[in-house]
Amino acid sequence: MSQFGDYIRNRREELQKAKPSIFSLRKVAQEANIEPSYLSKIERGLQPPPGQATIEALALVLEEDKDVLLALAGKVSDDLSKIIQKRPKLFAGLIRELKDMPDKAVLRLVREVRDGEW
Amino acid sequence: MSQFGDYIRNRREELQKAKPSIFSLRKVAQEANIEPSYLSKIERGLQPPPGQATIEALALVLEEDKDVLLALAGKVSDDLSKIIQKRPKLFAGLIRELKDMPDKAVLRLVREVRDGEW
DNA sequence: CATACTGTGTAGTATATACTACACACTCCA
DNA sequence: TGGAGTGTGTAGTATATACTACACAGTATG
Numbered sequence: 001m002s003q004f005g006d007y008i009r010n011r012r013e014e015l016q017k018a019k020p021s022i023f024s025l026r027k028v029a030q031e032a033n034i035e036p037s038y039l040s041k042i043e044r045g046l047q048p049p050p051g052q053a054t055i056e057a058l059a060l061v062l063e064e065d066k067d068v069l070l071a072l073a074g075k076v077s078d079d080l081s082k083i084i085q086k087r088p089k090l091f092a093g094l095i096r097e098l099k100d101m102p103d104k105a106v107l108r109l110v111r112e113v114r115d116g117e118w
Numbered sequence: 119m120s121q122f123g124d125y126i127r128n129r130r131e132e133l134q135k136a137k138p139s140i141f142s143l144r145k146v147a148q149e150a151n152i153e154p155s156y157l158s159k160i161e162r163g164l165q166p167p168p169g170q171a172t173i174e175a176l177a178l179v180l181e182e183d184k185d186v187l188l189a190l191a192g193k194v195s196d197d198l199s200k201i202i203q204k205r206p207k208l209f210a211g212l213i214r215e216l217k218d219m220p221d222k223a224v225l226r227l228v229r230e231v232r233d234g235e236w
Numbered sequence: 237c238a239t240a241c242t243g244t245g246t247a248g249t250a251t252a253t254a255c256t257a258c259a260c261a262c263t264c265c266a
Numbered sequence: 267t268g269g270a271g272t273g274t275g276t277a278g279t280a281t282a283t284a285c286t287a288c289a290c291a292g293t294a295t296g
Binding site: 142143144154155158159162164 | 241242243244245246
């Protein structure tokens with residue numbers, strides 16, 4: 001039931017398969033400046049997700065998107081915060097729509113947005 | 119600099135103009151089951167935003183979207199969390215795009231999504 | 237002018253957050 | 267077979283969170 005923990009454990013193990021010497025729990029913890037035992041507990045959901053600074057450090061080490069990691073930890077990134085602040089109603093509407101939107105439609109939407117069609 | 123506080127104070131005062139007797143700080147605090155002084159401090163940003171339960175109570179009283187209020191408080195709602203969990207990459211992409219997307223494009227996007235064109 | 241509201245300041249507290257420190261058990265391989 | 271590496275368990279702590287309780291000052295109304 002620990003989204004954040006599961007996510008980073010999966011990600012780390014994935015990287016570890018490719019480069020075992022770099023992505024052990026101890027090495028990753030060291031890179032992120034936290035105790036290995038602490039990271040272990042976070043990955044297994046025995047500890048709530050860490051603070052913003054630590055999450056961003058982990059995002060860097062694990063080559064992950066910090067907005068996603070923060071969100072999985074139940075925290076809102078500064079970028080997302082600015083978007084919501086600027087257009088709260090858009091944000092509320094988007095959540096309502098995305099909840100039930102089929103994947104295919106979402107993918108097409110994102111592709112078009114990215115390609116500047118909007 | 120207190121997004122959450124500013125937002126709910128504006129909202130409350132707006133409602134207060136229409137119905138002064140119902141939307142005083144004291145009445146709203148009472149409805150949300152918190153101390154008036156606490157709400158006062160939150161509205162002025164002297165106190166960090168309250169917990170999830172209190173935010174949802176305030177959303178109800180102030181007739182606001184709870185996803186927005188939670189996000190302004192730096193917290194991720196369950197609905198948003200589910201979306202991110204299901205499609206982390208979509209979410210990351212969406213944030214990147216929305217940051218610089220002009221309002222007109224966003225509005226058109228949302229309208230179309232809402233109308234089922236997606 | 238009293239009393240009934242408005243919002244605010246000060247002081248305090250239980251619980252959760254965000255970690256550290258270090259010992260322990262296991263596996264691998266030289 | 268022993269040392270280097272893997273992850274984990276227990277114990278503890280400073281700081282922040284998420285509030286309560288209540289006294290106080292101002293305004294408005296009867």
